[in-house]
Amino acid sequence: MARLSFREQVLRSREDAIVSSVNRLLAEKGFDLMTVDEVAADVGIAKASLYKHFPSKEALAAAAMVRVLRRALDVVETQAARPDAGPLARLEAVTRWALEVQLAGEMPTLPSQNSTLRAELLATPAYGDLLMTVSDRLGEWIVQAQADGDLDPALPPEVVLYTIFARACDPVPGFLKAGGRYADAQIVDWVLAICMNGLRRRPA
Amino acid sequence: MARLSFREQVLRSREDAIVSSVNRLLAEKGFDLMTVDEVAADVGIAKASLYKHFPSKEALAAAAMVRVLRRALDVVETQAARPDAGPLARLEAVTRWALEVQLAGEMPTLPSQNSTLRAELLATPAYGDLLMTVSDRLGEWIVQAQADGDLDPALPPEVVLYTIFARACDPVPGFLKAGGRYADAQIVDWVLAICMNGLRRRPA
DNA sequence: GTCTATAGCCAGATAGAC
């Protein structure tokens, strides 16, 4: 029993290592340029062994997306537990997290055009569930922030939601980082401020 | 002489048709998922014939990017000729154009990670020249708008420039369009307003 | 310059021994 649990633990940690590699490679090169051989080499196992854990390249990507969504949900729940912060501050904190992860090269991104990939994500219940949960939580804060007069009430909440989500794959931070002239923290501050200011209620 | 000119004209129009197909397919599926076979089929010629006009898939993509940059420059020059508009209104008009083209499915987008593609673009002088010209023009308007107090003077002009450029590959319009709940014009208005408001000077 | 046919390659996925 203990032995079985130990085995499971080893299995889990190996799969976790795989997902970590996929996560990084996905952030670095994107789905199309990432090869399964590369993942295997990065993890340090044979390609065939990878396929014992995950049935396809798409499944690898889906696993990485599920993990990043889990982390996003963690961040959301951490923010929900803050007694001092209003909805706008919470939305800002979550957006900041996404920007920081992206700038650190750890935000996996998928091409929205690839249909086989969309199919795999739709076939992964955990993905849809997590995405819906995160969206609902953020959506509540958005509506509240609009009612508070902090966010533009003329914008449909989903427009605000998509605008925040899009920060996770915003090319601007990467360009600024590539330029090498600004510190990461400075870049995050600027992009975050531009995003939130754009959504804020215009003074009459 | 007339005959040669005629031939050249035919050649030109064929190459133009090729670039049009590439442009559309690039906007629709992206570089990696676009196949040369597809381009050939779309134009209605054999793949080998394509390679008589363009030496590689990368060159096809580069040609499409050059064309869209030429059009962007046209828009910039049209705005520069408006006697009534200030720098902010001109920047807004150019951004609006980019959003409209993107929403119409005619904005070619390249993966910024692909290195062979970067090499091809760097090896295409017209691309760099056009990109620099457009950037310089927009940069002037940005500095002026900051001096006028219309744009946040605390932002480096390049941050503003990248933020505007990024509208050409913003995923938000496409998501909203896919939802089917809003008209294209409405989507453009929202995304444009969010973008420009984000860059605007905050009232003290 | 256009075509058909094919070379050459690479990446996703699998077979089968251990």
Added chain:
DNA sequence: GTCTATCTGGCTATAGAC
């Protein structure tokens, strides 16, 4: 479950006839 070796398909690019 791990490995080595291989299959398979699809894609870029080219040969060679017309």
